[in-house]
Amino acid sequence: MRLLNRMSSSSAASTPTPAGQVKTQAETEGEQTPTTVPLEDVKRILKLAHPERWKLAAALGFLTVSSGVTMSAPFLLGKVIDTIYTAGADTETMTASLTSLCIMMTGVFLCGGAANAARVYLMQTSGQQIVRNLRASLFSSILRQEVAFFDRNRTGELINRLSADTAVVGRSITDNLSDGLRAVAQAAAGVSMMFYVSPSLASFVLLIVPPLAVLAVVYGRYLRSISKSTQDALAQATQLAEERISNMRTVRAFGKELSEVNTYTEKTDQVLKLARKEAVLRAGFFGVTGLSGNIMILSVLYKGGLLMASQHMTVGELSAFLMYTFGWASVLQV
Numbered sequence: 632m633r634l635l636n637r638m639s640s641s642s643a644a645s646t647p648t649p650a651g652q653v654k655t656q657a658e659t660e661g662e663q664t665p666t667t668v669p670l671e672d673v674k675r676i677l678k679l680a681h682p683e684r685w686k687l688a689a690a691l692g693f694l695t696v697s698s699g700v701t702m703s704a705p706f707l708l709g710k711v712i713d714t715i716y717t718a719g720a721d722t723e724t725m726t727a728s729l730t731s732l733c734i735m736m737t738g739v740f741l742c743g744g745a746a747n748a749a750r751v752y753l754m755q756t757s758g759q760q761i762v763r764n765l766r767a768s769l770f771s772s773i774l775r776q777e778v779a780f781f782d783r784n785r786t787g788e789l790i791n792r793l794s795a796d797t798a799v800v801g802r803s804i805t806d807n808l809s810d811g812l813r814a815v816a817q818a819a820a821g822v823s824m825m826f827y828v829s830p831s832l833a834s835f836v837l838l839i840v841p842p843l844a845v846l847a848v849v850y851g852r853y854l855r856s857i858s859k860s861t862q863d864a865l866a867q868a869t870q871l872a873e874e875r876i877s878n879m880r881t882v883r884a885f886g887k888e889l890s891e892v893n894t895y896t897e898k899t900d901q902v903l904k905l906a907r908k909e910a911v912l913r914a915g916f917f918g919v920t921g922l923s924g925n926i927m928i929l930s931v932l933y934k935g936g937l938l939m940a941s942q943h944m945t946v947g948e949l950s951a952f953l954m955y956t957f958g959w960a961s962v963l964q965v
Contacts, residue, residue: 679765680804683757687805690753693746694813700743702820702955706828707736709951716946750809758805765797817958825955828948835934836927836956843923850919854912861905868898931956 680687714728773789781789825833875882875891882891931953938944 686757693750696746698816705951705954709947713947754805758801762801857909864902
C-alpha cells in the first residue's frame with residue numbers, strides 16, 4: 632500500500648492529467664506550491680537501483696571516459712590545425728606529424744565511441760530491469776488490497792501507475808541521472824580545457840556567462856510561473872465544462888444554456904490571455920538567449936584575434952577555444 636501511495640503522489644507531479652479527469656481545488660492549490668522530494672522517497676528510489684548498482688557504476692565509468700573524449704576533441708583538432716598552419720614549406724615533416732596525430736586521434740575517438748555505446752547499453756538494460764522489478768512489486772501490492780480500494784480507485788488510474796508511472800521512475804534513475812551527470816562532467820571539463828588553452832580568454836568569457844546564466848534562471852522561473860497559471864486556468868475551464876455537462880438536466884431545467892456558454896467563454900478567454908502572455912515572454916526569452924550566445928562567440932573572436940596579433944595565442948588554440956565556446960553558446964540558445 633505504501634508503494635502504491637508513493638507512486639500516486641509522485642505521478643501527480645510528473646504526469647499530465649488524462650482527458651476527462653479534472654483536478655480538484657485542493658490538488659490545484661497543492662501543485663501551485665513548489666515541493667521538494669522527501670529524503671524517504673530518495674532512499675526508496677536508490678533502493679530500487681541497488682540490485683543494478685554494479686551495472687550503473689560501470690555505466691558511470693564509461694560515461695566519464697566518453698565525456699573526457701568528447702571534451703578533448705576540440706583541443707586535439709586545434710593541434711591538427713596548428714600542425715597544418717605552422718608547417719610552412721616542410722611538407723614532409725608536416726605529413727609525418729599530421730599522420731601520427733590523426734592516427735592517435737582515431738584511436739581516442741574509437742575508445743570514446745565504444746565507451747559511449749557501453750554506457751547507453753548498461754543504462755538501458757539497468758533501467759528496464761528496474762522498471763520490471765517495480766512493476767512486479769506494484770502489481771503484487773495492488774492485488775493485496777481490500778475490495779474497497781478498487782471501489783475508490785479507477786481501473787484506468789491503476790493501469791496508468793503500472794505502465795506510465797513506473798517508466799517515469801525508471802527514467803529518473805537511469806536516463807535522467809546519466810544525462811545530468813554527463814552535462815555536469817562536460818561543463819566542468821569544458822571550463823577546465825578553456826583555462827588550459829587560454830586563461831586570459833577563459834576569464835574574459837566567464838565574465839559574460841554568469842550574468843547571462845542568472846538572467847536565464849530568473850526569466851525561466853517567471854516563464855514557468857506564467858505557464859503554470861495557464862494550465863491552472865485551463866483546468867478550471869475544464870472543470871466547469873465537466874460539471875455543467877454532467878448536470879445537463881439541471882441546466883436545461885433552469886434554461887441556463889446561454890449563461891453557461893458565456894461563463895465558459897470567459898474562462899477560455901482567460902486561458903487565451905495567459906497563453907498570449909506566455910508566448911510573448913517565451914519569444915523574448917529565446918530571442919535574448921540566442922542573441923547572447925552569438926555575442927559571446929563574437930566576443931571570443933574579437934579578444935582571441937587580439938591575442939593572436941600579440942603572439943599570445945595560436946590559430947589552433949583559438950579554433951579549439953571557439954569550439955568550446957560553441958558548446959556554451961548552444962546551451963544559451965536552447
